[in-house]
Amino acid sequence: MPGILEPEVEKYLSSLLPARDEVLADIERYAKEREIPIIGPDCGRLLFLMARIAGAKRIFEMGSAIGYSAIWFARAADPGAEIYCTDGDPANAELARKNFERAGVSKSVRFMIGEAVDLIDSVDGSFDIILIDVYKRQYPAALKKSLPRLTSGGLLITDNVLWSGLVTQEPKDDDTRGILEFNRTVYGSPELFPLIVPLRDGVAICRKS
Numbered sequence: 340m341p342g343i344l345e346p347e348v349e350k351y352l353s354s355l356l357p358a359r360d361e362v363l364a365d366i367e368r369y370a371k372e373r374e375i376p377i378i379g380p381d382c383g384r385l386l387f388l389m390a391r392i393a394g395a396k397r398i399f400e401m402g403s404a405i406g407y408s409a410i411w412f413a414r415a416a417d418p419g420a421e422i423y424c425t426d427g428d429p430a431n432a433e434l435a436r437k438n439f440e441r442a443g444v445s446k447s448v449r450f451m452i453g454e455a456v457d458l459i460d461s462v463d464g465s466f467d468i469i470l471i472d473v474y475k476r477q478y479p480a481a482l483k484k485s486l487p488r489l490t491s492g493g494l495l496i497t498d499n500v501l502w503s504g505l506v507t508q509e510p511k512d513d514d515t516r517g518i519l520e521f522n523r524t525v526y527g528s529p530e531l532f533p534l535i536v537p538l539r540d541g542v543a544i545c546r547k548s
Contacts, residue, residue, distance in 0.1 A: 342503075342539045342540050343501045343503060343504050343537060343539075343540060343541060344537065344538075344539070349539075352381060353380075353381070356380050356381065356384075359380060362410065362438065362441045362442045363380070363383070363407070363410065363442075365441075366405060366406070366407045366410075366438055367379070367380065367407075369405070370404075370405065370407065375404055375405060375431075376404065377404055377405070377407040377408070378407060378408050378411075378472070378498055378539070379539060381538055381539055382408075382498065382538060382539055382542055383407065383408065383411040384411070385536070385538065385542060386408055386411045386412055386415070386470070386496065387411045387412070387414065387415040388415070389415075389468065389494055389496060389544065390411075390412050390415035390416050390468060391415040391416075393467050393468060393492075393493070393494055394417055394467070395412070395415070395416045395417065395420060395467040395468045395494075396416065396417050396419070396420050396421070396467055397420065397421050397422075397423075397464065397465070397466045397467050397468075398412050398416060398420065398421070398422045398423070398466060398467065398468045398469070398470070399422075399423045399425075399459055399462065399466045399468075399469045399470070399485075399488070400412075400422070400423065400424045400425060400455075400469075400470045400472070401425060401455035401456060401459065401469065401470065401471045401472065401473050401481050401485070402425065402426065402455050402470070402471070402472035402473040403424035403425055403426050403431075403435060403450065403455075403472075404426060404431055404435070404472075405431050405434045405435050405438060406424065406434070406435030406436075406438040406439055406448075406450075407438075408470060408472070409422055409424050409435070409439070409444070409448055410438065410439065410442045410444055412468070412470075413439075413442070413444035413447045413448055414442075414444065416447065419447075420447050421447065421449070422444075422447050422448045422449070423448075423449050423451065423458075423459075423462055424448055424449065424450045424451065425450070425451050425452075425453065425455035425458045425459075426450070426452065426455070427452065427453060427454060427455075428452075429452055432450045432452050435450055436450060455473050455481070456473060456477055456480050456481050456484055459484050459485070459488060460484070465488055465489065465490045465493070466488055466489060466490065466493060467489075467490055467493050467494070468493060468494045468495075468496060469485045469488065469489060469493070469494075469495050469496070470496045470497070470498075471485065471495065471496070471497040471498070472497070472498040472499070474514065474517075475499060475502065475513075475514035475515070475517045475518050476513040476514050476516070476517040477517065478497065478517045478518055478520070478521035479517055479520045479521055479524065481521075482495070482497075482521055482524060482525065486528075486530060486531075486547070489547040490547070491547060491548065492546065492547065492548075493546070493547045494544060494545065494546055494547075495525075495531065495543075495544075495545040495547065496542065496543070496544055496545075497521065497525075497542065497543040497545075498540065498541075498542055499518070499540045499541060500518055500521065500522055500535055500540075500541040500542065500543040501535065501537065501540055501541025502514070502515055502518050502540065502541070503540060505518075506518060506519055506522065506541075521543075522535070522543070525543060525545050528545075529548075530547055530548055531545040531546065531547055531548070532545065532546045532548065533545040
């Protein structure tokens with residue numbers, strides 16, 4: 340999914356990024372070669388910053404692919420943090436587990452296979468951060484499941500909320516309609532303070548009151 344920034348601006352931002360370690364760099368190359376969607380290093384740093392500021396101890400990811408975002412979270416979160424990852428593809432889960440081992444974060448991460456929007460029901464307790472990055476048509480359902488599970492002061496972080504600029508046009512598919520409904524809902528919610536950051540493909544950060 341292409342970003343929404345001007346190419347030269349995106350190139351400039353990328354030029355500022357410090358080099359990632361071998362594990363993250365390998366995942367980035369692997370994902371690019373196989374067209375596996377990951378959040379990328381800019382958004383990875385954003386997740387790290389949010390987790391560190393929040394002092395996050397429990398994190399749930401709706402959509403984890405091969406574990407890239409979870410590594411950023413695990414490295415930022417408090418010692419002893421619990422990070423729950425989800426994906427519907429067993430092959431992705433197996434690769435993610437290998438990536439977690441290489442990154443030294445396996446003890447913090449649990450990977451579950453299945454429908455992410457439903458898997459959150461199988462984990463008790465509340466979360467300091469919930470990341471939504473599933474099929475875009477599922478965003479309204481994911482929001483409905485996530486909001487009651489967030490702690491007071493918790494963060495809901497959602498990727499691809501600008502959808503390559505398609506949010507500015509008449510929607511022609513369920514994914515775009517799902518994103519538009521999600522964006523309207525979070526900005527209209529009395530429980531959330533939302534902000535969309537126009538980074539990469541748009542990241543929504545919402546704090547629960």
